[in-house]
Amino acid sequence: MRATALLSPVAALTAALLLTSCGDGDGDSGGEGTPKKTAVGACAFGDLEMKVGPANAAPAPGDSGNVPVTLTNKGAKCTLEGLPSVTLTADGTSAEVAPDPAATGEKRTLAEGGSMTVIITYVRGEEGGGLAPKSAEFGLPGADATQDFPWSYGVVALKDGKPDATVSGFQQGD
Structure with a gap:
């Protein structure tokens, strides 16, 4: 006892x-x-793998096309807060793509191995009458570093002197 x-x-x-x-x-x-x-830190390109496409390219002037950019996290869990930036570059001329009006910059957590996708939507322009980008520059919110990728989706129409294009917010991937 x-x-x-x-x-x-x-x-x-x-x-x-x-x-x-x-x-x-x-x-x-x-x-x-x-x-x-x-605390979970902000995502950085050093830990992200970026894949562009496959695109639904606009076939003719006036048609819309979509270019997905998928980011896969190869590092520790991180966050994306804000909206990505996209700048189109053609023969020394650069033009920023506007955020989609429906895009939100809400905070998203990206687990190791997880992915997020951003969609660049554009209107195809006439040859000689729009912006003919050779490359696009993709930026993460709040980061100074960017990643370039070739733009092979045709001329982008101009609207009020700016690309007739938008970039979405981050959307959960697979």
Whole structure:
């Protein structure tokens, strides 16, 4: 009986220590059983693989085309907050693509191995009457570094002197 009474406080103390040392797998324990969240950093190109296409290119002037840009996270969990930037470049002339009016810059978490897609939508222009990009520059929100890719989807129409094109916000991939 005496041994049982002595083991109960030891067992209770051991159980209490085990329970307070448990976290939720998302960070350190904040004490008193409350998990402390670990901050997740912003995504950077060094940890992302960028794939452009396959595109639904606009076949003729006046038609719309879509160019998907998919980012796959090869590093630790990271976040994307804000809207991406896209700049089209043609023979020394650069023009920024406007964000889609429906795009939101809400914070998105990208797990290791996860992906997000951005869609560049454009209207095909007439040869000699629009912007004939040779490349596009893709930027992450809040980052100075960009990634270039060749633009092989034809002339982009101009509307009020700007590319008749938009870029979506980040959309969850597969």
